[in-house]
Amino acid sequence: MTLLELLGLLRKHLVLVIALPLIAALIALGYSTFVLPRVYSAETSVYALNKTTGGSGDAESVPYQELQSSQLLANDFAELAKNTQVRRNVADDLGISSLSGYDVNVTSSTTTRVIKVRVTGPDPELAARIANQLAAEVGETAVRVMGIEAISVVTEAETPSSPSGPPRKLYTLAALLAGLFLAVAIIVVRDMLDTGIHSDTDLEEITGMAVLGRFPLAKGGKH
Amino acid sequence: MALFRKEKNTQNQRPTIAIATSDAVQHAASTLLANIRFSSIDSPVQTIAFTSSVPNEGKTTIAFATAVAVGKSGQKCLVVEGDMRRRSLRALFNVKTRYGIHALITGRCSFQEAICSTGLPGVYFLDAEMGIPNPDNILASRQYRDLLGVLKKHFHYILIDTPPITAFPDAALTAAVTDGTILVVRENHTDKRDIGYSLEQLRNGNANVLGTVLNCQDVSSGGYGYSGHYYSYYSNYTTDDGSTPIAKHGGRRS
Numbered sequence: 001m002t003l004l005e006l007l008g009l010l011r012k013h014l015v016l017v018i019a020l021p022l023i024a025a026l027i028a029l030g031y032s033t034f035v036l037p038r039v040y041s042a043e044t045s046v047y048a049l050n051k052t053t054g055g056s057g058d059a060e061s062v063p064y065q066e067l068q069s070s071q072l073l074a075n076d077f078a079e080l081a082k083n084t085q086v087r088r089n090v091a092d093d094l095g096i097s098s099l100s101g102y103d104v105n106v107t108s109s110t111t112t113r114v115i116k117v118r119v120t121g122p123d124p125e126l127a128a129r130i131a132n133q134l135a136a137e138v139g140e141t142a143v144r145v146m147g148i149e150a151i152s153v154v155t156e157a158e159t160p161s162s163p164s165g166p167p168r169k170l171y172t173l174a175a176l177l178a179g180l181f182l183a184v185a186i187i188v189v190r191d192m193l194d195t196g197i198h199s200d201t202d203l204e205e206i207t208g209m210a211v212l213g214r215f216p217l218a219k220g221g222k223h
Numbered sequence: 224m225a226l227f228r229k230e231k232n233t234q235n236q237r238p239t240i241a242i243a244t245s246d247a248v249q250h251a252a253s254t255l256l257a258n259i260r261f262s263s264i265d266s267p268v269q270t271i272a273f274t275s276s277v278p279n280e281g282k283t284t285i286a287f288a289t290a291v292a293v294g295k296s297g298q299k300c301l302v303v304e305g306d307m308r309r310r311s312l313r314a315l316f317n318v319k320t321r322y323g324i325h326a327l328i329t330g331r332c333s334f335q336e337a338i339c340s341t342g343l344p345g346v347y348f349l350d351a352e353m354g355i356p357n358p359d360n361i362l363a364s365r366q367y368r369d370l371l372g373v374l375k376k377h378f379h380y381i382l383i384d385t386p387p388i389t390a391f392p393d394a395a396l397t398a399a400v401t402d403g404t405i406l407v408v409r410e411n412h413t414d415k416r417d418i419g420y421s422l423e424q425l426r427n428g429n430a431n432v433l434g435t436v437l438n439c440q441d442v443s444s445g446g447y448g449y450s451g452h453y454y455s456y457y458s459n460y461t462t463d464d465g466s467t468p469i470a471k472h473g474g475r476r477s
Binding site: 195196197198199200202203204206207209210211212213214215216217 | 247248251252254255258259262281284285288405406408409410411412413414415416418419422432433434435436437438439440
């Protein structure tokens with residue numbers, strides 16, 4: 001099947017090509033708006049002072065290796081945040097049974113040593129408290145085990161006022177694309193399974209012979 | 224969106240003169256005739272077998288319409304009933320002859336007695352008798368080949384209507400002794416696989432397939448209309464002498 005044939009085929013079934021993605025997108029939008037629970041994200045950022053360079057104050061000449069190490073530091077941070085001992089301590093400190101339902105995401109930009117800890121969960125206030133407590137707990141552990149001089153908090157996590165999720169736009173777009181893909185797949189598969197002759201080009205293609213005559217559909221009869 | 228295939232009328236609609244001589248069909252027939260002429264400038268095609276993969280594709284109507292077109296162009300044309308199992312041309316021409324192709328081959332009558340005029344200018348008709356035993360034997364015989372050779376001297380064109388290829392070997396046998404064969408395909412009716420099988424059969428039989436003819440071309444709709452509705456043909460497609468079809472190939476394979 002050539003691209004041109006595919007386009008022609010899609011144009012023939014334009015209704016399906018348009019309707020199916022739209023329906024899928026609407027379902028995804030409705031589902032993410034009304035069914036999926038809303039989640040809130042609270043973010044805190046911390047700054048890590050490395051012992052080797054700590055206190056030098058020579059900000060202009062931060063060596064490349066150190067820039068790289070900030071990324072490593074973020075990775076270490078993320079790993080620590082996953083640590084069960086750390087998580088249990090955070091839960092104990094906040095008086096909750098566990099951190100389940102709260103998603104922790106640790107990121108850092110490659111050019112700075114600011115590490116962001118983002119906590120996403122159903123309760124905005126608790127998300128903020130977990131973020132702060134987690135940053136403190138991880139920082140404490142990092143200082144203790146990684147030989148980092150200090151972890152200082154740049155911004156405390158605040159209770160988010162509006163939900164951060166579910167990502168309605170993303171889900172809707174994904175459903176739209178999935179619907180489009182499905183529509184094309186249906187049309188192509190059905191065309192492949194279709195064994196009828198629907199035009200003289202069909203006939204020419206199958207037989208590899210010239211169509212010598214074309215008789216019209218007689219009115220009132222089939223012959 | 225035709226998600227579900229429509230069931231079509233399963234009745235075999237018999238060809239009628241009105242349709243075959245209508246302007247649209249005649250226009251198509253003269254185009255077909257011109258294409259047949261163009262397709263064989265070096266070795267003129269005089270005897271042409273009209274066949275199809277499955278029943279009800281319009282072989283008879285198209286053979287008839289082409290004959291009328293030949294007659295209109297001022298040439299002489301003989302239509303031969305090559306479907307000895309289910310004759311339909313006699314009803315179309317509305318003639319009753321005493322002798323047919325079997326009597327002619329076996330020398331029981333003269334050409335004048337077997338071949339009749341039809342009332343249409345330049346169109347003559349050679350019927351087949353009822354209850355010819357073993358039609359395939361006759362079609363494969365040297366006498367039949369010789370008969371066509373003789374007829375070629377008297378007519379510009381000899382058009383032979385045949386049974387469907389997937390049902391009987393008759394069509395392939397006829398195609399082997401004619402100058403050219405035309406495969407009639409009905410739109411939204413014939414299965415691609417049946418067409419492939421038919422062409423294979425024709426080529427195996429050493430037929431000179433001139434090309435195809437698309438029947439019932441419906442320009443307005445692009446819907447899906449295939450269904451296994453030619454089963455009914457087999458059920459009433461017994462030979463005149465009551466024997467059953469010899470080849471059962473065809474039909475809708477799933």
